Amino acid sequence: MVSDFAHVASNLQGVLSAISREAAALGRSTPRLVAVSKTFPAEAISEAYKQGQRHFGENYIQELISKSESLKAECPDIKWHYIGNIQTNKIKQLARVHNLAYVESIDSVKHAVTLSSALSGSTNKLNVFLQVNTSNEEGKGGVNPDAAAETAKEIVQSAPNVTLAGLMTIGSLLESRRDDQNADFLRLVDTRKKVAEALQIAENDLELSMGMSSDFLIAIKSGSTNVRVGSSIFGNRVYKN
Numbered sequence: 001m002v003s004d005f006a007h008v009a010s011n012l013q014g015v016l017s018a019i020s021r022e023a024a025a026l027g028r029s030t031p032r033l034v035a036v037s038k039t040f041p042a043e044a045i046s047e048a049y050k051q052g053q054r055h056f057g058e059n060y061i062q063e064l065i066s067k068s069e070s071l072k073a074e075c076p077d078i079k080w081h082y083i084g085n086i087q088t089n090k091i092k093q094l095a096r097v098h099n100l101a102y103v104e105s106i107d108s109v110k111h112a113v114t115l116s117s118a119l120s121g122s123t124n125k126l127n128v129f130l131q132v133n134t135s136n137e138e139g140k141g142g143v144n145p146d147a148a149a150e151t152a153k154e155i156v157q158s159a160p161n162v163t164l165a166g167l168m169t170i171g172s173l174l175e176s177r178r179d180d181q182n183a184d185f186l187r188l189v190d191t192r193k194k195v196a197e198a199l200q201i202a203e204n205d206l207e208l209s210m211g212m213s214s215d216f217l218i219a220i221k222s223g224s225t226n227v228r229v230g231s232s233i234f235g236n237r238v239y240k241n
């Protein structure tokens, strides 16, 4: 029987080659692709895994838990990225997810500290990104760009079991429709400069997670090292209820 997710393999190859073509044209190393699999079944993920894809992103804790459990045997080398809103009372569950590699949506010192304590006793540090609300939209996750440096510094000082790998942003829908540049991405680049200064590290020691299906090429132009692409790989999402 032909899999319902046969399109995933060819979509994935298309996205991967667009990413590497863009990076090569810019003389940069190829950004990491996080395949955002939210709402799609485990079968779609294993289809991409068979093609060599290892990093997958999920937005909902419950969904991440059940997929990570059901794919444990089939995809032993999978690397999960949590990219959804964080609630303090779900952090313990999040910390226990099998093969969790990145939490991209840390947006407060408190969440970082809680996550760090939930990880105590584990051998490897967990990579986190500090989410920045570059578009300054109400109701959107992330710290204000002006607060990012101070927040980053406190996270580094007070959350020993996590590694601050970089900054993440989602950006506004309006900016994502522009095909010349994206002001939110430029704001994240600028914010990284300030965070690196505050931490006394090189800018390149901090990754930038930005770019989705509609704007990952512009994100790469702006310096993204981690793009999060969902619908261009898996298809359009259908939300229940």
Ligand SMILES: *Cc1c(COP(=O)(O)O)cnc(C)c1O
Residues within 6 Å of the ligand: 036, 038, 059, 083, 084, 170, 212, 213, 214, 228, 229, 230, 231, 232
């Ligand atoms: C859903 C989602 C994506 C992927 O969006 P697409 O437009 O489907 O590529 C990326 N990042 C976050 C935080 C998301 O929630």
